[in-house]
Amino acid sequence: MIMYILKRWTCRKISLFAILTLFICYISYYYSITKVNQPYIPNIRIRSIGNILFKKISVVHYTTTFGKRTDSHSDLFNTNLKQICEILDPEEYLYADSAIVSLVDFVRFPSLVNKNISYRNKYQSQLWLLHIEESPRNSYRTVQMNNIIDLDDWFNLTTTLRPESDLHIQYKGYRIKPEIINLITNKLNLTHNYHPTNSKISKEINIFKNESSIYLKTLASILNKEFNDRQNSYLKACPFTCNQPLSNDLVQFLQPYLKPIIPHILSRDIVHIAWFVSNCDSHSGREEYVSKLRSQPGIRVDIYGECSSIFNKHFVPIQCRKGTPKCMEQTLSNYRFYLAFENSKCDTYITEKYWMQGVSGRAIPIVLGAKREQYQRIAVPNSYIHVDNYQTIEQLAHELHRLNKNDSEYIKYLQWTQLYDLGGDYSPTARYDMYSTLCFLGHYQRLHAMQEYTKQRTYLLKRIRQIFDLENVRLPNFNWETARTKLIKISEFHNPKVNCWDNDYPTFLKRAYNFFFLWSKLF
Ligand SMILES: *[C@@H]1O[C@H](CO)[C@@H](O)[C@H](O)[C@H]1NC(C)=O
Ligand SMILES: *[C@@H]1O[C@H](CO)[C@@H](O)[C@H](O)[C@H]1NC(C)=O
Ligand SMILES: *[C@@H]1O[C@H](CO)[C@@H](O)[C@H](O)[C@H]1NC(C)=O
Ligand SMILES: *[C@@H]1O[C@H](CO)[C@@H](O)[C@H](O)[C@H]1NC(C)=O
Ligand SMILES: *[C@@H]1O[C@H](CO)[C@@H](O)[C@H](O)[C@H]1NC(C)=O
Numbered sequence: 001m002i003m004y005i006l007k008r009w010t011c012r013k014i015s016l017f018a019i020l021t022l023f024i025c026y027i028s029y030y031y032s033i034t035k036v037n038q039p040y041i042p043n044i045r046i047r048s049i050g051n052i053l054f055k056k057i058s059v060v061h062y063t064t065t066f067g068k069r070t071d072s073h074s075d076l077f078n079t080n081l082k083q084i085c086e087i088l089d090p091e092e093y094l095y096a097d098s099a100i101v102s103l104v105d106f107v108r109f110p111s112l113v114n115k116n117i118s119y120r121n122k123y124q125s126q127l128w129l130l131h132i133e134e135s136p137r138n139s140y141r142t143v144q145m146n147n148i149i150d151l152d153d154w155f156n157l158t159t160t161l162r163p164e165s166d167l168h169i170q171y172k173g174y175r176i177k178p179e180i181i182n183l184i185t186n187k188l189n190l191t192h193n194y195h196p197t198n199s200k201i202s203k204e205i206n207i208f209k210n211e212s213s214i215y216l217k218t219l220a221s222i223l224n225k226e227f228n229d230r231q232n233s234y235l236k237a238c239p240f241t242c243n244q245p246l247s248n249d250l251v252q253f254l255q256p257y258l259k260p261i262i263p264h265i266l267s268r269d270i271v272h273i274a275w276f277v278s279n280c281d282s283h284s285g286r287e288e289y290v291s292k293l294r295s296q297p298g299i300r301v302d303i304y305g306e307c308s309s310i311f312n313k314h315f316v317p318i319q320c321r322k323g324t325p326k327c328m329e330q331t332l333s334n335y336r337f338y339l340a341f342e343n344s345k346c347d348t349y350i351t352e353k354y355w356m357q358g359v360s361g362r363a364i365p366i367v368l369g370a371k372r373e374q375y376q377r378i379a380v381p382n383s384y385i386h387v388d389n390y391q392t393i394e395q396l397a398h399e400l401h402r403l404n405k406n407d408s409e410y411i412k413y414l415q416w417t418q419l420y421d422l423g424g425d426y427s428p429t430a431r432y433d434m435y436s437t438l439c440f441l442g443h444y445q446r447l448h449a450m451q452e453y454t455k456q457r458t459y460l461l462k463r464i465r466q467i468f469d470l471e472n473v474r475l476p477n478f479n480w481e482t483a484r485t486k487l488i489k490i491s492e493f494h495n496p497k498v499n500c501w502d503n504d505y506p507t508f509l510k511r512a513y514n515f516f517f518l519w520s521k522l523f
Contacts, residue, residue: 053215054218056083056085058086058092058096059086059088059097059098059099059100059439060089060090060093060096060100061087061099061101063101064105065105065131066104071088071089072088076435077436078229081222081439083218083222084218084219084222085436087435094123096126097438098128098438099126099127099128100129100435101129102131102132104139117153117154127438129155129434129437129438130157130158130159130490131158131160131434132158132159133351135343135346135496136347137346137502137505138283140496149491152488152489152491153487155490156477156485156486157437157475157478158493159434161348161350162493162499163348163377163378163428164476166476167429167432167434167437168428169429170378170429171351171424171427172355172356172359172424172426172427173422173424173427174243174416174420174423175240175242175243175423176246176420177421180418180419181240183257184250184254190250190253205220207456208221216456216457219447220463223460224463230467230470231470233431234471237423242426242427243427251415258418258419261414261417261418263336263410266335266336267404268404270300270404271299271337271400271401271404272302273335274301274332274334274339274363275290275302275305276305276353277306277339278306280519281505281506281511282343283343283506284343284345284502286339286342287307287514289393290339293396293397296393296394296397297397299400301339304328328360332360332362333362335363336404337365338357338362338363340353340358340366340368340369340384341366341367342369344369344500345368345500345501346369347374347499348374348377349370350370351369354379354384355422359379359383359422364383364410364413364414365385366385366400367386368388372386381416382413382416383413383416429471429473431470437475441475443464444461444464447460447464448461448483465480
């Protein structure tokens with residue numbers, strides 16, 4: 001009898017605990033989704049005009065960036081650009097030449113624009129730029145946008161992880177190591193066809209000597225200075241272009257001259273894989289993949305990060321809880337492979353999981369997310385293993401065992417460390433942030449709209465184009481002839497129905513199942 005009561009009591013305690021946990025999870029999730037900030041109310045204060053002789057281009061960041069407010073106190077322009085452009089407070093968006101909206105904290109936004117296109121029609125000359133670093137799948141979910149079509153008539157420019165954006169965000173990029181370039185030119189006596197851009201500022205600057213317009217004069221001196229600075233910084237980062245792989249022939253040729261890679265050997269029979277993960281319910285279903293991978297013989301996946309702390313506290317070193325890079329580096333020395341699994345499977349959605357954590361040069365990243373062709377287009381050549389190359393998880397496991405046993409096969413995936421440097425400075429638009437881009441485009445449009453077609457005006461228009469040409473920034477939606485942009489249909493450009501091929505967000509039941517069965521099995 002006592003046993004029976006005890007049993008029932010334990011059982012009830014467990015189910016009570018389970019229900020409570022579920023409830024708390026649900027509430028905290030719900031709260032995080034619906035925590036709606038107050039929209040910015042337009043500020044109708046008349047701004048002091050500032051310097052009447054030089055009207056700066058003004059930019060607002062209408063929403064915060066990951067919770068951090070951007071306003072007139074933000075220090076976002078360098079010393080050159082501070083003299084020709086300014087950041088306003090978000091409340092002053094009516095007066096800005098251009099506005100940035102980050103989709104991540106979009107909740108502030110709809111109340112302003114929702115279905116009120118009359119505002120947009122009234123302020124047509126404003127340039128609106130949409131900034132997104134999440135996958136279409138997740139940004140749709142977090143902004144709870146059924147009506148994303150409402151935004152279609154709103155934005156001129158985009159900055160996202162897609163290379164088709166006006167400003168392509170890529171956390172890092174790669175360049176050929178300077179010592180490799182030296183090898184190619186000196187030892188191998190090959191001329192290589194990597195030509196750095198190097199256009200000097202022409203003598204035409206004289207045409208501003210007698211210029212009476214303070215606007216044109218100031219702009220000329222600042223743009224020239226900025227052009228020089230950017231050119232120097234670009235040549236320093238990418239003396240032989242960035243993100244261009246060496247040809248296979250050349251890599252073959254270089255082989256005898258390269259320092260050998262000594263891989264760390266752990267165990268020949270057990271494949272050691274690390275996984276840092278913080279989002280426990282993904283669209284991509286990566287947790288199920290890991291669960292299956294782990295059940296393969298001789299495969300060991302150690303899990304670090306937020307999800308692991310639910311069940312397993314002692315396993316994760318304290319400093320690794322948040323997956324800080326330094327801890328990761330140290331930790332990765334104990335592994336031969338690393339899972340860089342994205343939370344969504346979407347077009348070109350390749351994030352810091354690959355760039356910051358994955359390609360460390362210590363363990364080989366195994367990637368899941370964007371398609372193979374997209375990794376080929378964006379990632380460092382031969383630096384990763386794509387799960388789509390294997391029809392079944394068994395085949396992947398088999399391949400991992402093969403690489404684990406054969407060092408010459410294993411180090412093929414680390415060969416890039418001999419050839420390339422990786423860094424934020426080498427990414428395709430490293431020197432083109434949203435703010436300075438809008439600054440330049442604002443002046444471009446203003447110059448373009450001028451009535452007199454003077455030499456000076458032509459010179460300045462050309463100079464701005466050259467600034468973007470330095471690194472071949474494409475700005476596909478900006479038309480340099482008309483100084484206008486075409487409309488971005490966000491519902492087509494950034495739409496999970498078009499760009500993604502994974503599952504919808506797991507339902508409440510599915511998440512409960514994951515939480516109690518899948519994740520508990522993983523630890
Ligand atoms: C839409 O915006 C205009 C001004 O931009 C305003 O006059 C009008 O009241 C707004 N309409 C709605 C429905 O909010
Ligand atoms: C490299 O090539 C140049 C001409 O192409 C030749 O004069 C020179 O001797 C070569 N040097 C070596 C080390 O082969
Ligand atoms: C500037 O003006 C001076 C005197 O008016 C003239 O001699 C000179 O040629 C002008 N320079 C240019 C570059 O137009
Ligand atoms: C490892 O792979 C290479 C081919 O890259 C092969 O020649 C060699 O025999 C393999 N070694 C072992 C121990 O299987
Ligand atoms: C930006 O987009 C708006 C809205 O579609 C459009 O009317 C306007 O011409 C564009 N602005 C510029 C400066 O190109």
